Amino acid sequence: MAASIRQKLSSVASRTNSLLRKSVTSIEHTPCVCSCYSTAAKRLEQEPRTAFRTNETDPRKHTIDHVGLYYSVPDEEMAVLKTGVHPWHLRMMKSFNESCMMVRKPALELKGYLDKLNLKHPVPRFLLYGRRGSGKTMTMQHTIQCCHKNGWIIVHVPWAGQWVRGWYKEVAVSTYKPDRYDLPADSAEWLNHFRAQNQGKLTGLKTTSEYIWTKREKAEAGTSFDEIINFGLSRLKFSSDCVGVLLKELREQAELKGLKVLVAVDSVNAFYVQWNQLNALKNIEKKKLQPGEISLVHNFKKMLNPDWTHGVAICAVSEEANDEDRRENFTPVYLLGQEGFEALDPFVPIFVPEYTEKEALSNINYFIDRNWIQNAHGKTDEGKKELMFVSNRNPFNLAKICAQS
């Protein structure tokens, strides 16, 4: 009896074994002779190509499809943008051996507004706002590049906070109005900056009225802009007045000559918010200067008034340009204060968000491509996720974290 059972069991076992063996052989993948007939998806030899770059280097042609992609900026255009880019970003560009910027949605939005603008109306004001390090300045640079390519005259203030604070700065009583104060060095710096950004665009522009500097020196009506700039650079005492003259002439001639003027002011809230006693600019009597008392600021405020045409004003508010106790929020009315809001109102607020997941991934992939991220873990999906999480997808934080590791 027992023997028979054992026999049966063994026969069952052998059958199942053979079945198993059979099924194994049937499942086993045999190298297909005719692979062209196979319907299975081909296994990728390497990781999928990470797309983070676009060949479209012309910012005018960027569309919503390019969002999150990097495009390279040629050197001659970088010379125009360089002064507005933050030094750490410039250093990074130098390390990467190329100047690349990311196409982002707020910049495209701004471009969309500019394309459909009626320039005969008083200057429209656009205000970029967003968290610290979210890319307000780079959005502005993108737009400046656009307008530069279109041949606009660019009136750019890279960092307005420079003019309202400082400790060892030369502050002179204005030669034009005694209750205003000049910053000769800053004005000269700006004149240089203006000339560099508008090379070739100022030819043919001449003043329309006479300006008397001193008893013996004056600029006749019809003096070219280049001469005014040169005068300001050689006679630093009058550099602030030269800035005023240029801005006034631009405002007046924009409509007459059909110019297109882009006014870009970064951290515009510095024009309207006072600094504390310690850091604010002071005159010789140690009196704290209001921003409006500084002739440069006074002149640029006029550029933001909607009483001239054929121009666009793009401003950005930043927390750093406010006093330390007024930095809690990043929203425009809070940063500008009542006075600033009333001066700019009605403006179009444009929110510059932090990176979306796609943009953050593109940024990380770009860093990997540039060998900026060399850690093996940083190149894995998990590492990328960690980087995104730790930086909260804030562009500046992401760059900072990647530079540390």
Next chain:
Amino acid sequence: MASVSVRKTFVVLNSRARDIKFIQQRALHMSLSLKGQDIKSIENDKETSSDTDEFRVYQIEGLKRTSSVRRAERWSKRVPPPRYRSMSTEQDWTDVWPTASTFKWSAVPFPVRQGYVENSSENEGVIPSKYANLELMKGPNFLHLTPAHVQKHCKAIKHFCTKWPEGLETDEQCQKHFPVESVTSDYIYAGPSLTDDRARVASIKFKLSDLKLDYHARDKFVRLVGDRYNPETDDVFFESNRCPLKSQNLEYVKFLLTAVYFESWKNESWEQGKQLSDMETYVWNHNKSHKTCMSLLASIQAKDKTTEGELGKLNYLPENEVDTSVICGLPEVQQYKVAVETLFNVGENMETLNAYKMAVEKLLNFKSDV
């Protein structure tokens, strides 16, 4: 190198030799002093035991026990085991812990730990248990307020209670029929004096929305009562302890309500001189935003008149010059007005900023396809 080491050993040897000499001297001195003592004791003994011929034995005092005293065993108190060990699980807890009292470890039948150990060396790193735990005694406990206790209390006072009135089932109904809530307190305790300072405090609380007030009166009321008004709950709270009696204080807070109510309905002559900074809310028509908007629209209107073609014009503006009130009434301007007012009155957030953005886009005809 070698010379130095040799020198060292020499010094060591030298010092040893000195030590040995010193020890020898000490020994000599001690033996001498011992001899002197012996002689003295022998002389003393001569008088006491002169009758015996044998050698006397030198008795060292205290070496041998002379008498044995049997002491009674010390009575020691036997500590009974803690009470919680003998408690049954069926017991009535309210009998164990009838009133509020300090934590008593022996009467609490559950394990509980309290305290802080700084490191593993302190109490072996374990938080102290309930035995003689001062931390547990410090804090108040609610062992006298368990559900069973409350049930017992309720049962005891139930026959004093009346039936809950009909029609006051919900809080809303109570609020509707009894809009003013007044709170007074009585304090009873066993002591030589029956008075308590705290007993005279009286307060009333009511919703501001229950009062009949117009815009001006409401604003004035809120300004008059100051921080007694809570804008989040819409409650006004008056409290007084300035009079010696409770009834006087209650009368006083009721008087306050009456006085403030009628005062806020009055319109004084000095209220006409209200400045922009005195405004309780942002009103667009009084602010600079209104002015700039009007002048901007007027200049756009003038520009549009001179230019030909329809492209980029503000179509909603009328052809001819009209009064600012007409322009103010346009839906685009109204939307903008509302947006600015909410931006200031509600505060800045993504919604209000986006509403403002949309309003400005419509107002000035900006478009972006992105």
